[in-house]
Amino acid sequence: MTGASRGLGREIARAALDAGDTVVATARSADAARDACGGEHERLHVLALDITDAAAANAVSAEAIERVGAIDILVNNAGYAELGFFETFTEAEVRRQFEVNLFGTMNVARAVIPHMRERRSGLIVTISSVSGLVSNAGGAVYSASKFAIEGWIEGVAQELAPFGIRSLLVEPGMLRTDFMDGKSANFGSIDIPDYAEAITQHRSFVDGANGNQPGDPKQLAARIVALAYQDEAPARLVFGDDARQWAGAKVDQLRQEIAQSADR
Template sequence: MTGASRGLGREIMRAALDAGQTVVATARSADAVRDGFEVYQDRLHPVALDITDAEAAKSVAAEIVKRFGKIDVLVNNAGYAELGFFETFTEAAVRRQFEVNLFGTMNVARAVVPHMRKRRSGLIVTISSVSGLVSNAGGSVYSASKFAVEGWMEGFAQELAPFGVRSLLVEPGMLRTDFMDGKSASFGSILIPDYAEAVARYRSFVDGANGNQPNDPKLLAARIVELASQDKAPARLIFGEDAQQWASEKVDKLREELAQSADRG
């Protein structure tokens, strides 16, 4: 799994270890993964990995297969959020968002999937977001990267299905992790007076929500581990009442727009 040093990734790692699984957990710092988990040292194998390095991802996957013989489950979790209004981001910041959330996730999948195809078995768990289904002001850049992940995995899953490789897209609502603080989130750096008031309100919302998110990452982690152990995991897991509500409203809106389009012939 990737992104195991904090947040949801750390909880998934803990849940898998508590369930008796052997976990190869990656992050940019292996020491950050290991810290506090020494009791699991016989089944936890921390590895340093920057997911934007495609060759490093291939090397790690090959070493795992050489040591353990197989990879049963890939949890593609690593990512971060650019939060703010689109025009306040530099081109470099937008590209970095995609480099990590989309292309980094692709790098790891590209490294692991050949081993799964060879065995005709495996499960890819991709941590997306309800923001991969619904976008809003202040989330356009982050949502764009997650919409891309959703489109890629939805098609890729169909390509892999004939080889016995399964896919689970996880779309959480707001989780009580450090995702919205400075460790994981980044904000636009360009000051535009027209957006000043709206940006201030959005930053106030983010600051107020940080640490007060409604959903427990431990519950989601346990659910992911439970589903990963089943032979028939669902294609999607939309987690949290907020995510369920936003996704339902999006579906209703799409139905309304479909009807309106049909009426106009």
């Protein structure tokens, strides 16, 4: 489990412990992850991990296997959001978004997959977002990283299926976590007057939504833990009424655009 120190990661770790599982919880701060998961527990192993460090991902994977014997389920959850208009982000900020959300997620998967492939068994849970299906003004950079994750894991899942490794791609809507506040989200650092009014409206929306999101992370965590042990679990979980509405509208739009693209 990555990103276990807060938000959805914390809730998944707690739900897995409550279900009787052994959990290896990782975060940049091991102490923060331990506190978030409820403190010392005989089935909880906490390790520090910065997912952007590929060598560290390999070392943590090896240590996890040594401690618990096998990794049955990988939950790739760690990530954050750059929320703002594209031109207000520096190149470094955009690259950082991809370093964490995409390449960091790949680092951990690359460290764990050989172990699962050798055992011919395993489940990779990838926490994406409905923003990996639908992009809006103020979310272009974040959505770009999540769109990339979706394309990557969709193909990887097909590559790994012959080895008995399953994939669950999770696409939540807005969850009541600290995802939209300053602990997780960043906003563009370049001031562009042409966007001033739109940015003010966007920040007002984000500030108003923070803490009032409709989705319950505990409910989603319980769903993920339950699905992890179903042999016929879906490959994709779109969670929340808002996510299903946005995803459904995107599907309808695509159907219309495909029909309009047909030769006549």
